[in-house]
Structure formats: C-alpha cells, structure tokens
Amino acid sequence: MQMPHNAFKAALKKDQTTYGIWAGFATGYAAEIIASLGYDWMLIDGEHAPNTVPTILAQLQSVAPYATQPVVRAVTGDSVLIKQLLDIGVQTLMVPMVETAEQARELVRAMRYPPHGIRGVGGGLARATRWDGVPDYLATAHEELCLIVQVESAKGVENVEAIAAVEGVDAVFVGPADLSSGLGYPGNPGHPDVQAKIRHAIDATRAAGKVSGILAPQEDDARRYQSWGCQFIAVGIDISLMRQAALDNLRRYKEGPAVSAPSRTY
Numbered sequence: 655m656q657m658p659h660n661a662f663k664a665a666l667k668k669d670q671t672t673y674g675i676w677a678g679f680a681t682g683y684a685a686e687i688i689a690s691l692g693y694d695w696m697l698i699d700g701e702h703a704p705n706t707v708p709t710i711l712a713q714l715q716s717v718a719p720y721a722t723q724p725v726v727r728a729v730t731g732d733s734v735l736i737k738q739l740l741d742i743g744v745q746t747l748m749v750p751m752v753e754t755a756e757q758a759r760e761l762v763r764a765m766r767y768p769p770h771g772i773r774g775v776g777g778g779l780a781r782a783t784r785w786d787g788v789p790d791y792l793a794t795a796h797e798e799l800c801l802i803v804q805v806e807s808a809k810g811v812e813n814v815e816a817i818a819a820v821e822g823v824d825a826v827f828v829g830p831a832d833l834s835s836g837l838g839y840p841g842n843p844g845h846p847d848v849q850a851k852i853r854h855a856i857d858a859t860r861a862a863g864k865v866s867g868i869l870a871p872q873e874d875d876a877r878r879y880q881s882w883g884c885q886f887i888a889v890g891i892d893i894s895l896m897r898q899a900a901l902d903n904l905r906r907y908k909e910g911p912a913v914s915a916p917s918r919t920y
C-alpha cells in the first residue's frame with residue numbers, strides 16, 4: 655500500500671492559513687468527534703493531557719478516516735519516545751520547549767534512520783509501515799514526516815532564527831502560555847513584552863524560510879497572529895469549549911458563584 659500522505663505537511667508549503675483545535679480528552683471517541691467537525695488539523699496533546707503511547711494510537715486510529723490531520727505533541731523530545739510515536743504512525747510531531755538549534759538537530763536525527771539519524775527500525779511490527787505493507791518505507795519515511803518545534807521560552811526566542819533554520823525542522827510553534835509565564839507575566843500572553851517576543855519569533859521563523867504556528871483560542875489574538883504571518887493557528891481547545899458551553903447552559907437556569915467562572919483559555 656501507499657505511504658499515507660501527510661496533508662498537514664503539504665499545506666505548510668502553500669501560502670495559506672490552516673485552523674486547528676487542541677484535543678485534550680485523551681480518548682479515541684472524543685478525538686473522533688473533533689475530527690468529524692472539519693478543522694484542518696487537531697493537536698493530540700501528549701504533554702498536558704493524560705495520554706500514553708497506547709491512548710495516542712487509539713486516537714490516531716479513530717481519526718484516520720477523516721480529513722482533519724492529527725498533530726501529536728510529545729511530552730518530551732526523548733528519542734526513545736519519538737521512536738515509539740513514529741512507529742505507531744505519528745507523521746506530524748510537535749516537541750515542546752526547544753531552546754537551541756542543537757536540540758532541534760537532535761530531534762531531526764531522532765526522526766531519521768541511519769545514516770541520517772538514529773531512529774530504530776520497527777519494520778513489520780510498526781503501524782507506520784502498515785506492517786511492512788508500505789514499499790520502501792525506510793528510504794521514503796522522512797518525506798511524509800513533519801517536525802514542529804515549540805519555542806516557548808526567552809532562550810528559545812533568542813535562538814529562534816537558528817532553530818528554524820535547522821534542516822528537517824518544518825515549522826516553529828509559539829507557546830504563549832509558557833512564554834508569558836517564563837517572561838514573568840503568568841496568564842498574561844497579551845502583555846506587550848510577550849507580544850513583542852511572539853512577533854519576533856514569527857518574523858524570524860519566516861526569515862529562515864519556515865512556517866510558524868500558535869495557540870490562540872481568542873479570536874482577536876488569532877486574527878492578529880495571522881496578520882503577523884502565522885500560518886497554522888489552533889483556534890480552540892476542546893475541553894475549554896465544552897466547559898464554557900456547559901457553564902453557559904447552566905447559567906441560563908441558575909445563577910451563583912459555582913457557575914460564574916469562565917473557562918481559562920490557555
């Protein structure tokens with residue numbers, strides 16, 4: 655059979671904006687509901703949602719029939735975990751907290767087979783190869799794999815141009831929550847100092863010939879980042895959306911402190 659086409663990676667190469675959604679429920683059933691909605695991509699979060707390799711596998715299987723492209727965020731850039739995630743069929747991988755070009759180069763090596771990297775061969779055991787059903791997987795896997803590095807610290811922003819320039823890094827994703835927290839403005843990514851860093855990260859990524867993405871659940875933020883050149887934007891978080899809708903529904907019938915807290919958006 656053919657190697658699965660990575661439509662997310664293909665879209666990065668076109669000068670168009672794509673809209674995604676954060677998927678945090680960590681089950682195949684919830685992931686399938688999200689995949690059925692028509693977002694361009696969805697972020698299956700292995701960092702802050704209670705996911706493991708098997709729960710991520712279940713979600714990849716349940717979203718596979720849909721056009722929405724799965725992006726998987728690993729909890730760390732550990733090469734052993736990356737090997738497992740690639741073997742279960744992750745094609746677009748996002749790694750949090752990348753701060754140097756050297757770190758980015760190691761991630762690229764973790765995604766490639768020797769002599770270009772250190773990825774171990776899963777062969778017939780791996781869903782990625784469709785259990786050896788994909789001809790030439792070893793030689794061509796890298797063509798459909800996509801690496802997104804997250805820049806979300808002052809040091810990362812300082813080094814963003816060099817990080818983005820690393821061959822094999824396809825995109826840079828800014829993490830506004832961690833960046834604002836690390837800069838001393840926890841919960842306030844809209845602070846001018848944070849906004850200046852975000853803009854710099856977007857500009858430097860573009861200058862390096864790469865594409866940037868961001869999480870922006872508030873519409874005015876999303877539109878501003880888009881106008882700054884951000885090309886793939888997560889415009890919602892499924893858990894926050896559900897919580898907010900449930901609170902709004904309850905508020906129609908009851909008033910009181912228990913129902914008055916709006917969802918945090920980051």
Ligand SMILES: O=C(O)C(=O)C[C@H](O)[C@@H](O)CO
Nearest residue numbers: 806829830831832833869920
């Ligand atoms: O720093 C950020 O922003 C992110 O990386 C996203 C966060 O992990 C989180 O706010 C997602 O809900």
